[in-house]
Amino acid sequence: MPAVRVAQLFSEAGVYDYVTELYDLLHLSSYERALDNIETYLTAKGYSLC
Numbered sequence: 001m002p003a004v005r006v007a008q009l010f011s012e013a014g015v016y017d018y019v020t021e022l023y024d025l026l027h028l029s030s031y032e033r034a035l036d037n038i039e040t041y042l043t044a045k046g047y048s049l050c
Helices: 003-013 015-026 031-044
Strands: none
Touching (some): 003 031, 015 031
16 A cells, blocks of 8 residues: 555544554554554454555
């Protein structure tokens, strides 16, 4: 997915707010775990990642 579309998706889905709210927890996790958490968040909100 192009970076512009990712930015639009993150904005539309509230991912930036989600990451800001949970930054203290997410930054302690590995990169893979943080990405998995964001993917789970998007899926729960009904977004398709593929």
